[in-house]
Amino acid sequence: MRQQAASQGLFPIAFHIAGREIRDQLRDWRILTPIVALTLFFPVLMNFTAREAVNFVTRYGAPIVGDRLIPFLLMVVGFFPISISLVIALESFAGERERQSLEPLLATPLTDAQLYLGKLLASLASPLAAAYLGIFVYLIGVTVAIGWRPPALLLIQVLLLTTAQAVVMVCGAVVISSQTTSVRAANLLASFIIIPVSQLVIGESLIMFWGRYTILWWIVIALFLIALVLSRMGLHLFNREELLGREIDVVDLRWGWHVFAGAFVDDAMSVTDWYRGLITVTIPKLWSSLAMTSVVLLAGFFIGDGLSNRFALPADWVNLDRLGGGLGDAFSQLGLMTTRGWWWVVWNNIRAVGLAAFLGMFSFGVLALVLLMVPFGMIGYFAGNVALTGQNPLRFLVALVLPHAMLEVPAAVLAGAAILQLGLAAISPPEGASLGERWLKAAAGWARVSLGLVLPLLLLAGAVEVFVTPRVALLLLSGS
Amino acid sequence: MLAPGRTAIIPLTQEMALIEAQDLTKQFGNLKAVEGLSLRVSGGSILALLGPNGAGKTTTIRMLASILRPSSGEARIAGYDVRQHPADVRRSVGLLTEHHGLYTRMRPEDYLQFFGRIYGLTHDETGRRIGRLLEQFGLAEARDLRLGEYSKGMRQKLALARALLHEPPVLLLDEPTSAMDPASAHLVRACIAGLRSPGRTVVVCTHNLVEAENLADEIAIIHRGRIIAQGTSAELKRIYLGDPIMELRVASELDGAARFLPPGVTQVAAGEDWLRFRVAHPEEVNPRLLGALSKAGVPVVTLAEVPRSLEDVYLQVVGNVEGKGPASAWDG
Numbered sequence: 107m108r109q110q111a112a113s114q115g116l117f118p119i120a121f122h123i124a125g126r127e128i129r130d131q132l133r134d135w136r137i138l139t140p141i142v143a144l145t146l147f148f149p150v151l152m153n154f155t156a157r158e159a160v161n162f163v164t165r166y167g168a169p170i171v172g173d174r175l176i177p178f179l180l181m182v183v184g185f186f187p188i189s190i191s192l193v194i195a196l197e198s199f200a201g202e203r204e205r206q207s208l209e210p211l212l213a214t215p216l217t218d219a220q221l222y223l224g225k226l227l228a229s230l231a232s233p234l235a236a237a238y239l240g241i242f243v244y245l246i247g248v249t250v251a252i253g254w255r256p257p258a259l260l261l262i263q264v265l266l267l268t269t270a271q272a273v274v275m276v277c278g279a280v281v282i283s284s285q286t287t288s289v290r291a292a293n294l295l296a297s298f299i300i301i302p303v304s305q306l307v308i309g310e311s312l313i314m315f316w317g318r319y320t321i322l323w324w325i326v327i328a329l330f331l332i333a334l335v336l337s338r339m340g341l342h343l344f345n346r347e348e349l350l351g352r353e354i355d356v357v358d359l360r361w362g363w364h365v366f367a368g369a370f371v372d373d374a375m376s377v378t379d380w381y382r383g384l385i386t387v388t389i390p391k392l393w394s395s396l397a398m399t400s401v402v403l404l405a406g407f408f409i410g411d412g413l414s415n416r417f418a419l420p421a422d423w424v425n426l427d428r429l430g431g432g433l434g435d436a437f438s439q440l441g442l443m444t445t446r447g448w449w450w451v452v453w454n455n456i457r458a459v460g461l462a463a464f465l466g467m468f469s470f471g472v473l474a475l476v477l478l479m480v481p482f483g484m485i486g487y488f489a490g491n492v493a494l495t496g497q498n499p500l501r502f503l504v505a506l507v508l509p510h511a512m513l514e515v516p517a518a519v520l521a522g523a524a525i526l527q528l529g530l531a532a533i534s535p536p537e538g539a540s541l542g543e544r545w546l547k548a549a550a551g552w553a554r555v556s557l558g559l560v561l562p563l564l565l566l567a568g569a570v571e572v573f574v575t576p577r578v579a580l581l582l583l584s585g586s
Numbered sequence: 587m588l589a590p591g592r593t594a595i596i597p598l599t600q601e602m603a604l605i606e607a608q609d610l611t612k613q614f615g616n617l618k619a620v621e622g623l624s625l626r627v628s629g630g631s632i633l634a635l636l637g638p639n640g641a642g643k644t645t646t647i648r649m650l651a652s653i654l655r656p657s658s659g660e661a662r663i664a665g666y667d668v669r670q671h672p673a674d675v676r677r678s679v680g681l682l683t684e685h686h687g688l689y690t691r692m693r694p695e696d697y698l699q700f701f702g703r704i705y706g707l708t709h710d711e712t713g714r715r716i717g718r719l720l721e722q723f724g725l726a727e728a729r730d731l732r733l734g735e736y737s738k739g740m741r742q743k744l745a746l747a748r749a750l751l752h753e754p755p756v757l758l759l760d761e762p763t764s765a766m767d768p769a770s771a772h773l774v775r776a777c778i779a780g781l782r783s784p785g786r787t788v789v790v791c792t793h794n795l796v797e798a799e800n801l802a803d804e805i806a807i808i809h810r811g812r813i814i815a816q817g818t819s820a821e822l823k824r825i826y827l828g829d830p831i832m833e834l835r836v837a838s839e840l841d842g843a844a845r846f847l848p849p850g851v852t853q854v855a856a857g858e859d860w861l862r863f864r865v866a867h868p869e870e871v872n873p874r875l876l877g878a879l880s881k882a883g884v885p886v887v888t889l890a891e892v893p894r895s896l897e898d899v900y901l902q903v904v905g906n907v908e909g910k911g912p913a914s915a916w917d918g
Contacts (some may be wrong), residue, residue, distance in 0.1 A: 114706060126689070126700050133691045207687035210748060212653050214704045215673040346653045 116220055123216075123224025127198060128231050137194060137232070144187040145236040146243060152179045153247030160252055176254055177264070178314045183244040184237045184268035185307055188275065191233035192296060195276040198225050199283030200292035203349060212346050222280070222344045226337070229276045237268050263322050267310065270329035275299055277336035284343035285541060302468065335470065343541060365543055369550030384558045388551055392523045395530070399475060399522035403515075406479030410486025414494060421495045424488065426502060426583055433584055437576045444572070452568035455514070459521045459560060463528075463552070471522075471529030478522045505582040510571035517563035524555040603628050604756050604787040605650060610659035612645050612811075619645040621811040622659070627804070629755070632778075632788040634802035636795065636900065642811035643791040644684065647758045650789070651679045664755045677705065680749030684761040686741045690734030694725060694744055697733060698751055705752040712751070719747040723777055739770025746777055757781060757788045763797060775801060799896045807903050815903045823894050826902045829866045831892040834875070835859060837885035846878045862892060 131137045159175050202208045211221060241264065248254045256264075278299040279292070286292045306325070313321050372387070374380035389396075422428060441447035458477070466474030485507055489499040531548030605627040612620040620642040627633045635643045648654040650661055652668045652675035661668045664678035689697060695716055702712030720726045723743040733741065742762060749757060762778060763771035778801055781788055792798050798805050799819050807815040807822075815822060824830075834840075836859050844853050847863055848871055855862040865871045872889060879886050 119704065122700075122703055126692075130689060130691055205687070206683065206685035207689060209653070209683045209685075210681065210687045210701075210745070211704075213651050213676055213679065213681035213683070214701065215676045215706075216704055217673070347655055350648060350654055 116217075116223060119216065119220045120223035120227060123211075123221060124227035124231060127225065127228030131194060131228070131232050137190065137197075140190055141187060141232060141236045144190070145240045148186055149183050149240045149244035149247060152183050152244055153251060155179065156248055156254075157251045174315045174317060176248060176252075177256065177260055178311055180241060180244060180256065180260075181264050181267065181307075181310060181314065183240045184264055185271065187236035187240055188233045188268055188272040189300075190236070191229055191272045192275045192279050192299060194233065195225075195229035195279035196283055196289060196292045196296060198229050199280055199344070200286055201289045203283070204288050208349065212349065218345045219341060222341050226276060226280070226340075229279070230272055234269060234272055237272070238265070241265070241268070260319060263319065263326065266326045267322060267329070270326055270333060271303060271306070273333040274329055274336060275303060277333050277340050280340035280344060281336060284340070284348055298468075362542070362546055365546045366550045366553075369547040370553055372554075381558060384554050388554050391551070392520075392527055392555070395471075395523035395526040396519060399478075399519050399526060402475045403479060403482045403518060403522065406482035407486035407489075409479070410483035410488075411490035411493075412486075413483070414487050414490025418494055419491045424491045424495055424497075424502075426492065426497055426505075429583060433576070433580055437580075442572050442576045448568050448572040451571050452565055455517075455564045455568065456561070459517075459556070459564070462521065463525050463556075466525035466529055469529065471526035474525040474529075475522055478518050481518075501582065505579045506575065509575040509578050510567045513563050513567035513570060517560050517567060520555055520563070521560045524552040524560070528552045604664050605633075605661075605789065607650065607661040608659055610646070610649055610661055611657050612642075612649055612654060613657040618811050620649065623808070623811070623813055625806065625813070627787045627789065629787055630782065630784045631803040632782060632790060632801055634798035634805045635789060635791045635808055636793065636798045636805055636896075637791075637808035638793055641793075641808045643808055644760055645811075646808070647681070647760050647789070647791055650756075651681045651758055652676050653681075677752065678754050678756055680752065680754040680757045682742075682745050682749045682757070682759040682762055684764060686745040688733045688736075688741055688745060690732065692733055693731070694720065694729055694733065694747075697744070698748060701748055701751055707752065715751055715753075716747075719750060722780075723747055724773075737770065738766055739773050742766065742770070742774050743777060746774070750781070755786055757786065758791075759788065760791045762790060762792070763794060764792075771797075795896045795900060805896070807900060809904055809907055814907050815899070819896055819899075822896070822899045822903075826899045826906075827894050829864045830868055831862055831864050831894070832868055832872065832889060833892050834861045834863070834879075834889050835887040836879075837887050840884075846875060846882065846884070848874055851875075859887075 156176050156179050160169070163169060163175075245256065245261075279296065282295045282298065283292050286295060310322065310325060313319075313325075371380070372383050374383055437443060441450060458481075462474035462477045465477060466472070485503075489502055492502045493499045528545075528548045528551070531544055603626045605625055607623055607625040610620055610623040610625075611618065623642070623646060625633070635646065637643050645654065649656050649668060650663060652663070652672035655669060663675045666674040666678060668675050689700075692700070695713075698716045698719070699709065699712050702709075702715070707715070717726075720729055723746065725740060725743060725747070728736065728740060733744065736744065746759075746762070749759075759778065763774050766774065775797060778788065778790065790798070790801055802819070804816065804818055805822060806813050815826065817825065831854060838859065840856065840859050840861055844856075844861075847853060850866070851871055852864045853861060854864050868891065876886060876889060
C-alpha cells in the first residue's frame with residue numbers, strides 16, 4: 107500500500123503537485139482575471155486593430171504593412187498571457203516560501219526534482235493554455251474578418267516562441283526566487299527577466315516586420331538553450347539546503363567585499379606571490395574557457411572572411427599598394443606614433459573589454475564573446491577582400507595586424523575566457539557555497555586575470571599598435 | 587508498528603532509540619547554529635527541546651527531519667541515517683513546523699489527500715485515516731470549511747493531523763503553541779499529550795517552560811546550539827536547584843523549632859510561625875518530624891514542598907553558562 111514518493115516516478119508526483127497548484131490558481135481571482143481578459147478580450151481587440159490597420163494601409167497602397175502586422179499581432183496575443191507566468195512562478199516559489207507552506211512539503215519524501223518540476227509545470231500550464239487559447243481566438247477572428255490564414259510554419263514558430271519565452275521566464279523566476287525570501291524582493295529582481303524578454307520581443311517584432319522569419323528559428327533554438335541552462339541552474343538551486351539555509355535578504359557589503367578581496371588576494375604575500383598564484387592556479391582553471399574563446403574568436407575571423415564573398419568591397423579600396431601611398435598621412439591624422447594616440451587606443455580597448463564584461467554578466471558570457479568576435483570578423487572580412495583581389499592577405503595581416511595582434515589577441519582570449527568563466531559560475535556553481543558567494547569568487551577571478559594580465563597586455567599592445575605597427579606597415583606597404 | 591525501508595523492514599521496539607544523534611553540528615557561513623549536539627530518545631517518550639529563540643532548536647529539528655544536512659556528526663531516525671537515507675528518514679518523521687503552512691484555499695480532506703498521495707497512500711486508505719484524525723482532533727464538524735476559515739488552534743490541529751497522516755514513528759513538533767491564545771494552546775497540548783504511545787517518540791521544541799514541564803518526560807535545554815542540561819524535570823531541579831525545600835507552618839509561635847529537625851536537615855529560612863528546610867529524602871524525614879512535633883504538642887498547619895519551577899532551573903542553567911548568577915527567589 108505504501109510507496110516512497112521518490113519511487114512513484116518523477117512525472118506522476120510532479121503532475122500531482124502541479125495539479126494542486128493549478129487548482130489553487132484557478133481559485134485566485136487575481137490570477138484568473140488577467141488570464142481571462144488576455145485570453146478572450148485582448149485577441150478581439152487585436153482583431154479589430156488588425157482589420158482597421160489592413161483597411162487603412164490598403165487604402166494607401168501599402169498592403170505589405172498589413173501583411174506584416176497580422177503575424178506580429180499573433181505573437182503579441184501569445185506573449186501577453188505568458189507574461190503572467192512570471193508572476194505565478196514568483197508566487198509559487200518565493201510566495202510559498204514566504205507563507206512558510208514550503209517546509210511541510212520539504213519534510214516529505216519528495217525529491218527536489220519532483221517538487222521543482224511540479225512547480226515548473228504549475229507555473230507554465232495556465233499562462234500557456236491562455237496564450238494558446240488567445241492565439242486561437244485571434245486566428246478565428248482574422249480568418250472570419252479578413253480571410254487571413256497563417257502559414258503552418260509561421261504558426262508553429264509563434265507557438266514555439268511563446269512556449270520558449272514562457273519557459274525562460276519561469277526558469278529565470280525560479281533562479282530569482284531561490285535568492286530571496288519574499289515575493290517583494292523577488293518582484294524587484296524580476297526586472298532582470300522582464301527587461302531582457304521585453305527587448306527580445308521588440309527584436310522579434312522588428313524581425314517580423316522585416317519579414318526575416320528564418321531568424322525566428324534561431325531565436326527559438328537560442329531560447330530553448332537558455333531555458334535548458336536556466337532550468338539546470340534552477341534545479342541546482344532549488345534544494346532543501348539552499349531554500350532553508352537562507353533566512354534573510356540583507357545586502358551585506360562588508361561580507362561581499364571580504365569574500366571578493368579574499369579571493370582576489372588569495373593569501374598572496376607579495377606581488378610576485380600573487381602573480382605566481384595567477385599563473386599556476388587561476389589560469390589553469392580557465393583552460394576550457396580559453397579553448398572555447400579561442401575557437402569562437404577564430405570562428406569570428408572565418409565568418410568575416412566568408413562574408414567578404416557575399417559583400418565584396420570595391421577592389422581599389424583594398425589595393426595594398428595604393429593604400430601604402432597614403433599611409434603616412436593617414437597615420438598622422440589618426441594620431442598614431444604619439445603618446446596621445448597610445449592612450450586613445452588603450453582606452454578604446456579597455457572600453458571594449460569592459461563592455462564585453464558587462465554584457466557577459468547578463469548573458470552567461472555569450473554576448474561578451476559575440477562582442478569580442480566583431481574585430482576578428484572585421485579583420486577576416488578585410489583579409490578576405492584582399493584575397494579576392496588576388497593579393498596576398500598575409501601581407502595585409504603582417505603589415506597592419508600582426509605586430510600588435512601578438513599581444514592584443516592573447517589579451518582578448520584571456521578577457522573572453524575570464525568573462526565566460528564568470529558566466530559559467532552562475533550556471534554551474536560548485537557545491538557548498540551560496541550563489542552570491544560563488545559569483546563573487548568568480549568575479550574576483552575575473553578581476554585577477556583582467557588586472558594581472560589583460561590590462562598590461564593591452565597597454566603593451568597599444569604601444570605596439572601606435573609606435574611599431576605603423577612603421578612596419580610603412581615599411582611593407584610603401585617601402586618607406 | 588512497522589517502518590518500511592527500501593530493502594528491509596526494521597521492527598521498532600519501545601527499547602530501541604528512535605532518535606540517535608551524535609555530535610551533530612550545523613554551520614551557516616560563520617555561524618554555528620548547532621554545535622556538537624547529542625541525543626538519544628526511545629520509543630514511548632516525549633522530549634522537550636527547551637531554549638530561547640535562535641538557540642538552534644529549529645535547525646536541530648530540520649537536521650533530524652533530513653531537511654538540512656548536518657555539517658558534521660551523525661544522526662539516525664528510526665534506524666535510518668539522515669545523510670544516507672533522507673527519503674526514508676522523512677517518511678519516518680512527522681513534522682509540525684512552527685508555522686502551520688497550510689494551503690488556505692483548500693478544504694481539510696483535499697489537503698490531507700494531497701499529502702497522502704505524496705506519502706504513497708491510496709486514496710481510500712488516506713480517506714479512512716483522514717476520518718479518524720479529524721474525529722480525534724475534533725475537526726470533523728469543520729470538514730466543509732476552507733482552511734482559511736479555520737481558527738489558529740484548528741489550523742495547528744490540522745497541521746498535526748498532516749504530520750500524523752502517514753503514521754510516523756517519530757514526531758517532531760516545532761513550537762506547536764507559539765503565538766496561540768491560551769485556549770487554543772491548551773487544546774493543542776492536550777492533543778500532543780494524547781499522541782504518546784509505545785512505538786512513537788515525540789520531540790517538542792518550545793520556549794514555553796510550562797509546556798515543556800507538563801508535556802515532556804525528559805527535557806533538554808539548548809543554548810547557542812549546544813545542549814547544556816538534560817534530564818527529567820525532577821532530575822534537573824535536583825541537580826540545579828539542590829534538594830527539595832519543605833515549608834512547615836504551625837498555629838503557634840515556633841520558638842526553637844530547629845531542635846525538632848532531624849540531623850542532616852538544613853534550615854534555610856524561618857519566620858514567627860513558619861520554617862523552611864532543605865531535605866534530601868523528605869519521605870523519610872517528614873514523618874519523623876511530624877511525629878516529633880506532635881509529641882511536643884506543636885499544632886502543625888501544613889508541611890509542604892515549596893514549589894520550584896522549571897523556570898528556576900532554566901535561569902540557573904543559562905546563568906551558569908553565561909557566567910551570571912540566577913535570579914531565584916524561592917529560598918528565602
